[in-house]
Every structure is written in structure tokens, then in C-alpha cells.
Amino acid sequence: MSKPTDLTKIPHKILEEAKQAGLETEEKNRSATFVHLDQQTIASKVNELYEGKLELLDIKVALKKYPWLEDYRWKLVDKDKDEYTKKVAEDYSGGYFMRIFKGAEIAFPLQSCMLISKQNLEQRVHNIIIAEEDSKAHIITSCVQHSNVPQAAHLGISEIYVKKGALLNFTMIHQWGENTFVRPRSATQIDDNATFISNYVCMRPVRDTQMYPAAYCNGENSRVIFNSIVYGHKNSLLDLGSKAVLTGKGSKAEMVSRAITRDGSKMIIRGLIDGDNSDCKGHLECQGLIFDDISFMQSIPELIARKKGVEITHEAAVGKISEKEITYLMTRKLSREQAVSLIIRGFMDVSILGLPDALNKEIKKIVDAAAGAE
Amino acid sequence: MDTLEVHNLSVKVEDKLILKDLNFSLKEGASHILFGPNGSGKTTLIGTLMGLPGYEVVSGKILFDGVDITEKSIDERAKMGMIVSFQNPPEITGVKLGDLLKLCLGKTASDEFSPEESAQIEEFRLTNFLHRDVNLGFSGGERKRSEILQLIFLKPKLLLLDEPDSGVDVESLRMIAIAIQKYVEKTGSSALLITHKGDILDYIKALYGCILLKGQFHCFKDPLRIYEEIKKLGYEECVACRIRTREGWKVE
Numbered sequence: 001m002s003k004p005t006d007l008t009k010i011p012h013k014i015l016e017e018a019k020q021a022g023l024e025t026e027e028k029n030r031s032a033t034f035v036h037l038d039q040q041t042i043a044s045k046v047n048e049l050y051e052g053k054l055e056l057l058d059i060k061v062a063l064k065k066y067p068w069l070e071d072y073r074w075k076l077v078d079k080d081k082d083e084y085t086k087k088v089a090e091d092y093s094g095g096y097f098m099r100i101f102k103g104a105e106i107a108f109p110l111q112s113c114m115l116i117s118k119q120n121l122e123q124r125v126h127n128i129i130i131a132e133e134d135s136k137a138h139i140i141t142s143c144v145q146h147s148n149v150p151q152a153a154h155l156g157i158s159e160i161y162v163k164k165g166a167l168l169n170f171t172m173i174h175q176w177g178e179n180t181f182v183r184p185r186s187a188t189q190i191d192d193n194a195t196f197i198s199n200y201v202c203m204r205p206v207r208d209t210q211m212y213p214a215a216y217c218n219g220e221n222s223r224v225i226f227n228s229i230v231y232g233h234k235n236s237l238l239d240l241g242s243k244a245v246l247t248g249k250g251s252k253a254e255m256v257s258r259a260i261t262r263d264g265s266k267m268i269i270r271g272l273i274d275g276d277n278s279d280c281k282g283h284l285e286c287q288g289l290i291f292d293d294i295s296f297m298q299s300i301p302e303l304i305a306r307k308k309g310v311e312i313t314h315e316a317a318v319g320k321i322s323e324k325e326i327t328y329l330m331t332r333k334l335s336r337e338q339a340v341s342l343i344i345r346g347f348m349d350v351s352i353l354g355l356p357d358a359l360n361k362e363i364k365k366i367v368d369a370a371a372g373a374e
Numbered sequence: 375m376d377t378l379e380v381h382n383l384s385v386k387v388e389d390k391l392i393l394k395d396l397n398f399s400l401k402e403g404a405s406h407i408l409f410g411p412n413g414s415g416k417t418t419l420i421g422t423l424m425g426l427p428g429y430e431v432v433s434g435k436i437l438f439d440g441v442d443i444t445e446k447s448i449d450e451r452a453k454m455g456m457i458v459s460f461q462n463p464p465e466i467t468g469v470k471l472g473d474l475l476k477l478c479l480g481k482t483a484s485d486e487f488s489p490e491e492s493a494q495i496e497e498f499r500l501t502n503f504l505h506r507d508v509n510l511g512f513s514g515g516e517r518k519r520s521e522i523l524q525l526i527f528l529k530p531k532l533l534l535l536d537e538p539d540s541g542v543d544v545e546s547l548r549m550i551a552i553a554i555q556k557y558v559e560k561t562g563s564s565a566l567l568i569t570h571k572g573d574i575l576d577y578i579k580a581l582y583g584c585i586l587l588k589g590q591f592h593c594f595k596d597p598l599r600i601y602e603e604i605k606k607l608g609y610e611e612c613v614a615c616r617i618r619t620r621e622g623w624k625v626e
Contacts (some may be wrong), residue, residue, distance in 0.1 A: 100597055137499075149559060287467070324464045327426055330448040331458050342469055342477075348505070349468030 007035065009042045011188035012053040014117050014146040020369070021112045021142035021175040029358060032056040034112040037094035038121055038166070053104035054137070055097075059126055061098035069097065072128050076159045076175075076187035076216070084155045084183040088124045094155070095125035100135040100166070109138040109171075109359055114154065115198060116145040116180070122153040129158070131194075136358060138169040145177040150175065158186035162194040164219065171199040171353065173366065174206065178234060182209040190248075194218035198242070199227045199353040201363060203370030205234035212270065214243040217251035217280075226255045229348045231370060232295070234267030240261060241270025241300070246280035246310075252267075253282040257299075258347055262291035268297070272302040278309030345371045377402045377564040378423070383434035385415075385422050392418045395587040397428030400532065405558055405565040405578055407597035411609050416568045416602070417461065419586065420534045423566075424458045425451050438532070450512050452487035455563075458540055459521040465509040471520060471592070477526035491527075496616030498523045498549070512540030522550045526557050533565040539574045551577035572601040585609065 002025055007015065007025055024030050031050040035043040041058040063069050071253055079089040086138035095283060096112050114319065116123055131137060140228050145152055162168045176182055190196050215224040226242040244253035260269045273282035288297045301314040317342065350364045375548045376399035377381055385393040400406055410416045422429040423436060428489055435444045466474075473483045475609055478492065487495065496502050498519045499608045525533060535554065539547050551574045558565055558578075567578065575598055583597025588610055591599060603612045 263517060294511060322464065322596065326465050327448055328460070328464050329464070329474075331426075331452050331460075332528065333449055333452045334477065335449050337445075342473075343466065346466055346468030346470075349507075351468075351505075 004073075006361075007043060008114065008256040009145070010035065010037060011117055014115055014144065015149070016236070017147060017175065018113050018115060018142055018144045020366065021144050021173050021262045022111070022140050022366060023142050024111060024365060025193040029108050030111045031106045031108040032110040034096040034110075034126060035099075035115065036094055036096070036113070036123075037221045038117045038118050038123065041094040041096075044096065050106060050108075054106060054110065055099040055101070057096040057097045057111065057224065058111065058219045059097045059103070062128075063151045069128065071188055072130065072159060073126070074159075076189055076214075077157050077185050081185065085157065088126055088155050088157050092124040092126050095127040097127070098129045098136045098139065099328040100131045101169075101211065102132040104132075104137070105135070106137040107291055112139065112195045113140040113158065114141070114143045116152045116154065116314055117150060118152070119149050120151055121149075122341075124155045125157070127156065127158040129160040129168070131162045131168040133163045133164075134165040136167045138356065140171045140173070140359065144175045145180050147177060149177060151179040153181040154183070156184045156186075157185065160186065160196070162188060162190045162196045166191075166193060166229070167195045169199070169202065169354065171355065171359070171363065173363070174200070174202040174209065174230075175204045176206045176209070179207045180207045181207055182211070184211045184213070185312045186211070188216065188224070190215060190217045190222040190224055192248070194219055195223045195225070197225045197227070197354055199355070200240070201229050201350075203231045203236070205236045208237045210239040212241045212243060214245065215253070217244060217248050217253065219248045219251070221247045221250040222248045223252045224254070226253075226271075227261070227353050227365060228257045229350065229352075230259045230267065230269075231259070231348065232259065232261045232267045233263040233334060235264040237266050239268045239270075241268075241272070243272040243274070244282060245274045245280060247276045247278065249277055249279050251280045256352055257286040257295065258345065258349070258352070259286070259288045260291070260344065261288065261295040264294045266296040268298045268300065270300045270302070272304070273312050274304040274306070275310030275312050276306045277309040280310055282312040282313075284314040284316075286314075286316040286318075288346070289321050289344075290319065291321070319321050324357060325333040341371065359372070375402050376400060378566075380438040380442055381435050381437075382409050383422070383433045383436065385418055386416055386430045387428060391432070393422065395570065396591060398584075398591060400421060400470070400564050400566055401582065402564055403562040404582060405567060405580040407575065407578075407580045407583040407600075408566060408568045408586055409570070409583065409597075409600055409604060410568075414586045415589045416586050417536055420458060420536050420568065423534060424448060424456065452528070455529075456534065457525050457528045457530035457532070458534040459518075459536060461536040462541060463509055463521055467510065469508050470505055471500065471508050474508055475504070475524060475527055478524045488504045494521065494526070498553075515543045515546035518550055518566050519546055526553065529561070531563050533563060533567075535565060535567040537568050537570065539571055540610065544558055547573060548577065549565060554578060572598070572605075575601065585612065589590050
């Protein structure tokens with residue numbers, strides 16, 4: 001059922017870079033590992049402790065094995081949505097199929113890693129995740145481009161199903177290159193009493209990323225949380241957002257973004273909460289810091305009410321780093337540079353992501369390393 | 375010896391002259407109490423001594439331990455041993471109080487507190503706040519306790535205390551005041567404390583008091599007596615009295 005992991009196929013340097021983006025190569029603290037290198041799946045393996053609790057296959061293998069999986073493919077994301085979805089529909093090199101079995105609680109995160117090591121490659125993948133009823137799991141997915149590769153593109157479709165009573169925490173870390181063109185297209189369906197937490201962390205420069213994941217809270221008391229921590233620098237163009245459609249009775253959406261833009265980075269942070277049930281709630285929060293006059297930050301919150309009981313709020317603030325906070329820390333013997341760095345690291349506070357302690361520490365390390373490197 | 379000397383200090387805030395030609399000194403190993411109504415320039419004085427932005431020194435100089443610090447940056451002054459506790463400290467998103475306290479102790483975030491330090495944090499009833507963002511959602515008393523604990527951890531030679539007793543419950547006030555007095559006694563450091571109220575004088579032993587009114591000093595004498603007179607006569611009457619001394623502190 002599972003192929004042996006063969007991480008030795010990964011060139012050493014990119015493996016190191018993948019580690020920095022969260023890939024755990026010893027796989028001790030992971031319940032499953034999936035690695036897609038360029039246009040090939042080179043690992044899809046479930047840690048033996050978790051056999052029977054979850055399943056991880058390359059999507060092409062899974063589609064052959066389970067004809068019913070077609071009912072989950074191109075159902076949440078429209079294949080004719082744009083040129084990128086069309087391209088993936090035409091041809092793709094793989095992707096993962098993750099299934100967390102009914103009632104399974106997975107203590108260690110499942111990990112997936114998308115790697116690009118070839119120049120001018122356009123990586124196209126399609127992923128499907130099914131969190132079955134009453135299951136609980138964390139997924140960490142790292143997307144890395146080898147720093148020697150001058151130019152590449154990644155087009156990724158992800159369709160995620162969180163069934164009744166399930167909890168899925170999905171953390172994505174982008175570590176593409178300064179010349180990567182990135183177009184993920186993803187959507188999630190959330191059933192009765194289910195919760196989906198989507199975390200997005202991007203600390204490294206990228207050429208152009210545009211994404212707008214959608215969550216459909218169809219179920220009664222379904223809940224979605226989108227958190228993002230984004231550090232835009234070196235002329236990165238980041239157009240990021242998330243959309244939540246609340247149709248279920250008692251459904252809830254929460255969106256929290258912390259974004260920094262500097263060194264010519266242009267950033268647009270969008271958020272849309274669409275309230276379509278007389279008993280639904282949503283809150284959207286965006287905080288943005290800008291460091292210079294050559295960068296750009298735009299926050300676009302959108303709140304829609306379609307029924308009279310809808311309750312949706314938002315808070316947004318964009319601007320400079322607070323001088324009062326800097327001088328306060330300087331009175332505690334920190335230099336101005338140390339104070340600014342502490343504020344930035346605090347601003348990119350990973351504890352908002354709701355991760356288990358161990359994973360929280362790992363992600364904090366990634367964020368601190370990137371924020372401190374400036 | 376004097377820890378701090380201020381000569382002919384005039385300070386502007388947003389083009390308005392707030393402090394007018396102040397001359398005073400703070401004695402080593404002693405606590406000094408500064409009274410004054412709202413808007414008299416007390417916070418401006420502390421901000422100027424600390425070098426905070428927004429306070430423009432138009433004339434005069436400040437000597438700390440004999441060194442002219444008038445042009446020095448905030449962190450240079452802090453490293454020399456001048457530490458301020460703020461009346462209204464800012465909230466800092468994501469920066470945990472525990473990490474800030476470690477920095478105050480000269481530790482890094484990955485270091486642990488020593489048992490003594492942990493005991494002190496517990497004594498200040500801040501153990502449950504270590505993982506909280508600095509000042510975010512803290513009550514008045516919690517903020518003040520956090521300010522004073524940071525200050526003690528920073529081991530100052532000169533404590534600048536801007537109304538440590540405002541917005542504080544009775545219990546916290548007692549606790550803060552005793553801790554300040556203990557620190558000052560133990561280390562032989564000096565303090566300049568701004569207050570509106572006299573309650574804190576039950577715990578802090580101070581021989582030197584004065585009133586700052588409309589940007590000028592008045593009435594250098596025993597703080598308890600000043601406080602009694604302010605209560606009886608009000609600030610205006612008090613500074614107009616004939617027995618005032620304007621030359622500087624003398625032990626009576």
C-alpha cells in the first residue's frame with residue numbers, strides 16, 4: 001500500500017532547503033511523508049505507527065485504485081476557472097491523495113513537500129485531502145524551489161474535504177525562489193461540526209504569487225479559520241486572500257493576516273466573508289506594516305450579508321512600525337535594530353496558528369530565522 | 375555625590391515651551407518625590423531625562439554620573455543605568471512578556487529563568503502572563519507590576535518612576551512600593567518618582583520632595599510635608615507660600 005520513502009533521490013542542497021521549510025527527513029515526528037520532486041512523486045509513505053489510521057498515495061495511483069475518487073476531483077475547484085486550472089486539467093505530474101480515516105486522531109503531522117530543482121520547469125500538481133468523520137489531523141506542506149534554479153512555475157490544485165465532526169489543521173510554508181511564479185488554486189468543503197484551519201506562512205522572496213483559497217462552510221456549526229503570516233521583500237509580488245462562504249446554520253469564519261512589506265515588495269491582502277445563513281458569524285483582521293516608500297500594501301476586506309441574522313466584522317490597519325514600541329524597547333537596553341527585529345518577530349507571531357507545541361516551535365524557528373536574517 | 379545633574383534645562387514639546395530653565399540634582403542612594411498637577415511637565419521631565427522622542431532640549435544639559443548625556447540615545451542612557459517605568463506603556467503585538475523579562479535580565483528567549491527570578495515573577499503575580507503579549511489586555515495593576523518588575527530586572531542605578539501608583543489597586547500599590555523601596559535600599563541606587571498621591575510615601579522612604587508647576591520647580595523639602603500642604607492649600611497656594619525654598623534640596 002505504501003511505497004518506501006526515497007529521500008536520497010533529492011539533491012543534497014535542496015534537501016537542506018526543504019528542511020529549513022519544515023521537511024523532517026528522519027520522519028520520526030511525522031505520521032506520513034509525501035515528496036514530489038519536479039515532475040515525479042518520489043515518496044509517499046505512512047509511518048508504520050499510523051498504518052490503518054491514514055492513507056497517503058500519489059494522486060494518479062489513488063485514482064486508479066479508487067474509481068470513486070473521481071467524485072472528489074474538480075468538484076470544489078472549477079477546471080475552467082482560469083488558464084492555470086485549465087493547464088493542470090490538461091496535464092499534471094501527480095500530487096498527493098491524503099485520507100485520514102474515520103475517528104482517527106493523528107498526533108504527529110502528515111508532511112508533504114513540493115520541490116522544484118529544474119530551470120524553467122512548470123510544476124503542475126493536483127492534491128486531494130479527505131478528513132473522514134470525527135478525525136483529527138495536522139498537515140504541514142512545504143513548497144521549495146532550489147535556490148540555484150533561476151526561474152520556474154508552480155501550479156497546484158488542492159481540493160480538501162473536512163467531513164462531519166472532523167478537525168483539519170493545514171499549514172503551508174512557501175519557500176519558493178525570487179523568480180518563481182506561483183498559482184495555487186484550492187478550495188475546501190466543511191461539513192457539520194467540522195473545523196478547518198488553514199495557515200499560510202511565506203517568509204522568503206518570490207516573484208509572483210497569487211492565491212485565493214475558498215472555504216465552503218456548508219455544514220451546521222462548521223468553522224473555518226484562515227491565518228497568514230507573510231513577509232514580503234525583494235520585489236516580491238504577493239496577491240493573497242481567502243474567501244469563506246457561510247451557508248451552514250451556526251457556521252463561523254475567522255481570518256487573521258499579519259503582513260510586512262519592504263524592499264520594493266507589493267502586497268495585496270484580500271479577505272471575503274460571505275454570510276448566507278441567518279445564523280452565521282465572521283471576523284476578519286488584517287494588520288500590515290510597511291517599511292519604506294518603494295513598497296506597497298493594500299488591504300481589501302469584503303463583507304457580504306445575504307440574510308438578516310448575519311454578523312460579520314472586520315478590523316484592518318496598515319502603516320509604519322510604531323515608534324512608541326521601538327523607543328519603549330530601547331528603554332529596556334535594546335538598540336534600535338534589536339527593537340525593530342523583536343517587534344517584527346513578535347508581529348509574525350506563530351502562536352496565532354493554533355498548532356501543537358512541537359510544530360509551533362518548528363514553525364517559529366522558520367519564521368524567526370527569516371525575520372532575523374534581514 | 376550627585377547621580378544626576380540638570381543645568382538650565384529648557385524643553386519644548388511641539389513648539390511649546392514646557393520646562394523652563396530647570397536646575398536640580400539627584401543625590402546618590404536617595405529617593406526623590408516630584409509632585410505636580412496634570413500638565414505641569416512631570417512626564418516631559420522624565421521623557422527628557424530618558425531621551426524619548428518628542429522632547430526637544432532647547433537649552434541646558436543633563437549629566438548622569440558626571441557624563442553629559444544630553445545628546446545620547448535612549449539605549450545608551452539605559453545601558454548606563456537609567457531606567458524608566460512608564461505611566462502608559464505600549465502594547466506590543468506578539469512580543470511575550472516572558473521574552474521581554476528575559477531580555478531585561480540580559481538573557482535570550484531560549485534561556486530559562488533562575489529559581490530566584492521565577493520566585494520574583496510569582497511574587498509580582500505575573501507567572502500567568504509570561505506567555506501573553508506585552509500589556510495586551512493587562513489591567514492597570516498588571517501593567518504597573520510588569521513595569522516595575524522589568525525595571526528591577528534591568529538593575530538600574532537611577533529609577534525614573536512615572537506615576538507608578540496611578541490606576542493601581544491597593545494591593546498592587548503596596549507590593550510595587552515595597553519592591554521599589556527594597557531595591558533602592560539594597561542597591562544604593564537613586565530614584566525620581568512622580569506622584570499625585572501620598573499613599574506611596576507610606577512605603578517609600580524619601581527625604582527629598584518638590585513641586586513642579588508650570589514648568590518650574592518650587593518648594594524643595596520633605597515630601598510628606600509638601601503632600602500635607604498640597605492637600606490643605608492646593609498647588610497654587612502651596613507654591614506661593616513664603617517659606618518655600620527654590621534653591622535645591624536641603625535636609626531639614
